[in-house]
Amino acid sequence: MKLMNTHLFKETAEGIALVGQKCRTCGKIAYPKKRVCPECFGEDLEEKTLSRTGTLHTFTNVVLGAPHLKPPYITGFVDLPEKIRVLSVITGCDADKDEPRVDMPVEIVLDKLMQDENGEDLYCYKFKPLRKEG
Amino acid sequence: MNLRDVVIVGIGETKFGKHMERTITDIGAEACIDAIKDAGVSHKKVQFVTGAYSCQWNGPLGQYFTLPQIILREIGITKVPMFRVECGCATGSVAFRDVWYRVASGEYDIGLAFGIEKMNVADSKSILGLISDHVPERDADMGLTGPTIYAMMANRMMAQYGVTKEQLAQVVVKNRRFGTKNPMAQFPIPVTVEEVLNARMIADPLTLFMCCGRGDGAAAAVLMDAKTAKQYTTNPVHIAANVLTSGTYSDELPFVTFDGDVRAAAQAYEMAGVGPEDLDVAEIHDSFAPAEIKHYEDLGFCGRGEGGRFVEEGHSDMGGKIVVNTSGGLLSKGHIIGATGISQIYELVRQLRGISGESQVEGAKVALQHNSGGYVHTEFTSCAINILKK
Numbered sequence: 001m002k003l004m005n006t007h008l009f010k011e012t013a014e015g016i017a018l019v020g021q022k023c024r025t026c027g028k029i030a031y032p033k034k035r036v037c038p039e040c041f042g043e044d045l046e047e048k049t050l051s052r053t054g055t056l057h058t059f060t061n062v063v064l065g066a067p068h069l070k071p072p073y074i075t076g077f078v079d080l081p082e083k084i085r086v087l088s089v090i091t092g093c094d095a096d097k098d099e100p101r102v103d104m105p106v107e108i109v110l111d112k113l114m115q116d117e118n119g120e121d122l123y124c125y126k127f128k129p130l131r132k133e134g
Numbered sequence: 135m136n137l138r139d140v141v142i143v144g145i146g147e148t149k150f151g152k153h154m155e156r157t158i159t160d161i162g163a164e165a166c167i168d169a170i171k172d173a174g175v176s177h178k179k180v181q182f183v184t185g186a187y188s189c190q191w192n193g194p195l196g197q198y199f200t201l202p203q204i205i206l207r208e209i210g211i212t213k214v215p216m217f218r219v220e221c222g223c224a225t226g227s228v229a230f231r232d233v234w235y236r237v238a239s240g241e242y243d244i245g246l247a248f249g250i251e252k253m254n255v256a257d258s259k260s261i262l263g264l265i266s267d268h269v270p271e272r273d274a275d276m277g278l279t280g281p282t283i284y285a286m287m288a289n290r291m292m293a294q295y296g297v298t299k300e301q302l303a304q305v306v307v308k309n310r311r312f313g314t315k316n317p318m319a320q321f322p323i324p325v326t327v328e329e330v331l332n333a334r335m336i337a338d339p340l341t342l343f344m345c346c347g348r349g350d351g352a353a354a355a356v357l358m359d360a361k362t363a364k365q366y367t368t369n370p371v372h373i374a375a376n377v378l379t380s381g382t383y384s385d386e387l388p389f390v391t392f393d394g395d396v397r398a399a400a401q402a403y404e405m406a407g408v409g410p411e412d413l414d415v416a417e418i419h420d421s422f423a424p425a426e427i428k429h430y431e432d433l434g435f436c437g438r439g440e441g442g443r444f445v446e447e448g449h450s451d452m453g454g455k456i457v458v459n460t461s462g463g464l465l466s467k468g469h470i471i472g473a474t475g476i477s478q479i480y481e482l483v484r485q486l487r488g489i490s491g492e493s494q495v496e497g498a499k500v501a502l503q504h505n506s507g508g509y510v511h512t513e514f515t516s517c518a519i520n521i522l523k524k
Contacts, residue, residue: 059289062285064334
């Protein structure tokens with residue numbers, strides 16, 4: 001499996017998760033990782049694995065969009081509990097369940113995003129509806 | 135620092151549209167000649183020039199190295215300092231700000247600002263790589279395009295404030311109606327709410343007519359300190375406030391506002407000593423229909439969450455509280471990236487001179503120009519605002 005944008009996420013025991021940073025000086029969490037803390041300019045930083053679930057702040061169903069994505073596709077902002085907002089493709093929505101909708105719970109998933117110049121599938125993070133069991 | 139009173143003495147603009155047969159140099163020369171003639175000043179009196187172009191679409195064809203010098207050589211302006219600026223969609227306003235500041239500070243007395251773009255030349259697919267390559271989050275990979283930004287905003291506005299698709303369409307109907315009166319507009323064709331809602335879907339809920347087009351064109355302005363200007367005009371337009379800021383990029387604000395616009399507006403009103411209630415007319419950055427509704431709120435034209443009703447009740451139309459985008463806006467003219475900011479000023483100077491013809495706002499005395507530029511992570515990277523007074 002060929003991954004893309006691997007500076008943004010990593011494997012964990014629960015599945016993939018986005019990776020940011022936490023400043024040991026002021027506590028600010030930022031994403032993606034940066035050279036300094038954008039709040040206090042501190043350089044004493046630690047890696048911070050972000051929550052795998054959040055809420056869909058907003059979205060759009062794109063008919064004419066980026067040429068590397070097969071239309072229609074859904075793009076949206078996901079709000080994570082660490083107060084990080086992430087742009088992501090949203091997958092696995094069921095219109096019969098009124099998905100997607102503003103403020104619905106979502107979870108991160110590893111999925112095919114696009115193909116490279118040789119036609120090989122590239123995998124990246126996406127978010128999908130978080131459904132209660134049953 | 136004590137800033138001098140700076141006035142706009144000359145304005146020029148080309149028709150916005152497809153100029154396939156013309157060079158960017160020729161288009162730029164036309165607008166600069168117009169502005170210099172309008173100012174009634176000898177071209178040899180221009181002491182410096184700042185030119186604005188984004189060239190995002192033209193990466194593969196080159197960046198038009200030293201375009202200001204090459205354009206101005208064609209019209210005999212040589213031997214003076216010249217600058218080029220780029221600030222995404224706010225590019226033109228940044229050239230204007232540069233000229234304003236250099237005159238306000240006393241460095242020069244007479245300056246020329248121009249903005250230009252020729253977007254109908256290159257493979258537009260090249261823009262995607264250019265957007266994504268320097269954005270750490272790689273937004274373009276995740277499907278971000280211009281329309282998707284404001285489509286996401288529209289969906290949040292609809293959920294949070296009850297904005298309707300009809301209200302989005304009403305922005306387009308108003309601006310396209312004004313556009314039919316503007317001979318420089320690229321799309322001077324009126325549309326109805328039904329036509330807007332039934333047009334091709336781009337990114338739900340945005341249809342084609344809710345999205346600005348692109349094109350080729352230029353706009354220019356001659357600025358002077360007020361004392362020097364007395365030799366050239368009895369009808370100057372004063373720059374009462376000029377503000378430029380960059381984004382906040384908040385992870386927490388609801389995606390129905392840009393904090394940079396709120397901050398810039400507060401600064402501009404304070405600098406000009408006016409409030410939104412004093413404005414007669416405004417040109418605001420209607421790149422996409424929901425943007426105009428958001429700007430009403432961020433610029434204080436109405437309360438938070440009231441932007442949809444502001445357009446529906448006609449407060450931004452002729453006869454309303456603040457008449458918005460009498461040029462037809464970007465939705466009628468097309469968004470000629472580098473030219474847009476100065477083109478907005480071109481319309482407002484005509485309004486304050488009282489020569490806007492069928493789109494004239496009776497007795498207009500105070501005007502606001504607002505230009506958003508660039509985008510990264512939840513916000514535009516730049517906001518430029520000018521408040522102009524008769």
